[in-house]
Amino acid sequence: MILTSSNTLENKTVIEYKGLVTGESLIGSNIYKDLFSGVRDVVGGRTSRYEEEIQKARDISLNSMIEKAENLGANAIIGLKISYDNLGGTMGNTILVTAYGTAIKYE
Amino acid sequence: MELSNKELTKSEKRKAVLCISLGTGIGLIVYGLFLYFHIDIYGWNLGLIFAPLAAGYAETILANKIIGEDIGAISAFILFIDTVIYSFILKNPTLGWNLITFGSIIVILQAAFPTLINYILLVVVGGILSNFIKTIKDYENKIKSIYKKQQYVKWDGPDVIEDDELILVYDEEESNRKINDLDFYFITSTDMKTRKHEIVGIYQTEVILDKDRRIIKLEPEKAEQKVLSNIKEGKDECLIRLAEKIKKDGGNGILNLSMTYNLIGIGGDNIQITARGMGIYLQN
Numbered sequence: 001m002i003l004t005s006s007n008t009l010e011n012k013t014v015i016e017y018k019g020l021v022t023g024e025s026l027i028g029s030n031i032y033k034d035l036f037s038g039v040r041d042v043v044g045g046r047t048s049r050y051e052e053e054i055q056k057a058r059d060i061s062l063n064s065m066i067e068k069a070e071n072l073g074a075n076a077i078i079g080l081k082i083s084y085d086n087l088g089g090t091m092g093n094t095i096l097v098t099a100y101g102t103a104i105k106y107e
Numbered sequence: 108m109e110l111s112n113k114e115l116t117k118s119e120k121r122k123a124v125l126c127i128s129l130g131t132g133i134g135l136i137v138y139g140l141f142l143y144f145h146i147d148i149y150g151w152n153l154g155l156i157f158a159p160l161a162a163g164y165a166e167t168i169l170a171n172k173i174i175g176e177d178i179g180a181i182s183a184f185i186l187f188i189d190t191v192i193y194s195f196i197l198k199n200p201t202l203g204w205n206l207i208t209f210g211s212i213i214v215i216l217q218a219a220f221p222t223l224i225n226y227i228l229l230v231v232v233g234g235i236l237s238n239f240i241k242t243i244k245d246y247e248n249k250i251k252s253i254y255k256k257q258q259y260v261k262w263d264g265p266d267v268i269e270d271d272e273l274i275l276v277y278d279e280e281e282s283n284r285k286i287n288d289l290d291f292y293f294i295t296s297t298d299m300k301t302r303k304h305e306i307v308g309i310y311q312t313e314v315i316l317d318k319d320r321r322i323i324k325l326e327p328e329k330a331e332q333k334v335l336s337n338i339k340e341g342k343d344e345c346l347i348r349l350a351e352k353i354k355k356d357g358g359n360g361i362l363n364l365s366m367t368y369n370l371i372g373i374g375g376d377n378i379q380i381t382a383r384g385m386g387i388y389l390q391n
């Protein structure tokens with residue numbers, strides 16, 4: 001499955017537009033993660049725990065989207081968009097990760 | 108202590124005056140002792156509370172023994188007047204009008220006139236407070252509704268947030284099928300090189316979801332799943348409405364489709380899902 005944010009696939013011809021595919025995931029509040037992050041805020045350094053969580057959430061969104069594209073019979077997704085939105089939460093750490101694009105069939 | 112409605116005879120009245128005088132005398136002695144031994148808290152003499160209470164208590168005991176009934180602890184009120192005049196006007200200490208002074212006045216008045224003060228506290232003050240809170244709440248709701256009306260159109264479709272079972276019934280595949288079976292092209296890229304098309308116009312639709320406002324959630328993971336399910340349902344609804352809007356104007360697709368998720372409202376009470384893009388008509 002090819003994923004691209006561009007409109008076309010170079011050297012390939014789009015033969016069919018299969019439809020819209022989306023994937024969403026949510027990172028919620030976690031007391032241990034928040035406490036660890038709080039310590040990092042004081043002593044400095046990267047909050048790798050959060051980075052891992054965001055990567056995990058992005059993977060869930062992308063995989064969900066890819067699965068849907070495969071079910072539609074597509075072999076690529078073009079015009080891919082990924083967004084991260086803060087939805088508030090207890091400490092402002094509920095983050096929605098969304099991925100969507102157009103499933104296509106190319107040759 | 109209860110105020111009696113029974114008329115007192117002349118003799119009883121004299122006895123009542125005696126009880127009040129004795130009660131007042133005892134109250135003055137108590138106040139004198141408090142002043143003499145400087146029983147103060149932050150410069151505030153406790154005698155201001157205890158002297159009227161002692162006066163009223165002594166008077167009630169004496170009245171019950173001599174007359175056979177309460178006469179209303181009038182000495183407590185007299186002591187209150189005496190102590191306030193002495194403390195505030197004659198002696199003029201650092202005592203000022205603050206919460207403690209106000210509270211002690213209420214306590215003393217309550218001892219002297221229980222029915223009246225209780226009525227004022229519970230009915231009048233309680234009524235004023237509840238009305239005040241109601242008025243504030245009404246204004247808040249009014250401001251919220253004006254704010255929402257000005258910028259957004261509330262989704263009048265089925266409520267997707269209240270149903271706890273929603274998490275169990277939400278089906279990703281069904282959702283995908285529903286969106287892609289609309290006989291409509293949702294294209295996230297900015298053009299379709301292989302297909303000719305005519306532009307219909309710019310389109311946008313919004314769906315607003317209520318957010319769970321509870322600060323403490325007993326099952327945070329379940330609550331988050333519920334939020335996510337609501338968002339997915341809201342997104343589907345938003346896309347369906349966008350397609351219907353464009354179809355109505357003769358289009359059959361949308362280019363450069365983009366979707367955003369934002370918190371809106373006072374205190375971020377709602378989640379707004381927006382879908383927008385360029386409505387097009389794709390030629391066969």
